[in-house]
Amino acid sequence: MFYLAADGAGTTGNALVTFLPFIAMFALLYFLLIRPQQKRTxxxxMLLANLKKGDKVTxxxxxxxxxxxxxxxTVVLRVNDATKLTFERSAINAVTTAAQSAAE
Structure with a gap:
C-alpha cells in the first residue's frame, strides 16, 4: 500500500502535506478561540483601569x-443613601453610566 521513496526526493512535499492539516487547525483555533479571548481580556x-469616582457600576x-x-x-460603592460596600476592583463587571467629567 505505502511506497517509500528510494532517493528521498519526495519527502519535502510529503512533510508539508502531512503538517498542513495541523497548521490549519491551529490557525482555526487561534482565530476562533484565542484571539477573541485576548480581545475580551x-x-x-481597560474597563477596570478607567474606573473613576461617580461611575455607576454593576x-x-x-x-x-x-x-x-x-x-x-478596592472600590467602595454606595448602594443606597445609607449603605457603603467595599469590593475588590476585579469584582466590577460593567460600567452602566460613566461619571460626567468636569469639562462638561
Missing part, C-alpha cells in the same frame, strides 16, 4: 452602585 482590563454578583472611593485594589 484587553477590554476588561458587580459580578449583580449589585448596582456608585463608586465613592477607589484604590488600586
Amino acid at each position: 484587553k477590554a476588561r482590563n 458587580t459580578i454578583g449583580g449589585l448596582h452602585g456608585t463608586i465613592l472611593e477607589i484604590t488600586d485594589d
Whole structure:
C-alpha cells in the first residue's frame, strides 16, 4: 500500500502535506478561540483601569452602585443613601453610566 521513496526526493512535499492539516487547525483555533479571548481580556482590563469616582457600576454578583472611593485594589460603592460596600476592583463587571467629567 505505502511506497517509500528510494532517493528521498519526495519527502519535502510529503512533510508539508502531512503538517498542513495541523497548521490549519491551529490557525482555526487561534482565530476562533484565542484571539477573541485576548480581545475580551484587553477590554476588561481597560474597563477596570478607567474606573473613576461617580461611575455607576454593576458587580459580578449583580449589585448596582456608585463608586465613592477607589484604590488600586478596592472600590467602595454606595448602594443606597445609607449603605457603603467595599469590593475588590476585579469584582466590577460593567460600567452602566460613566461619571460626567468636569469639562462638561
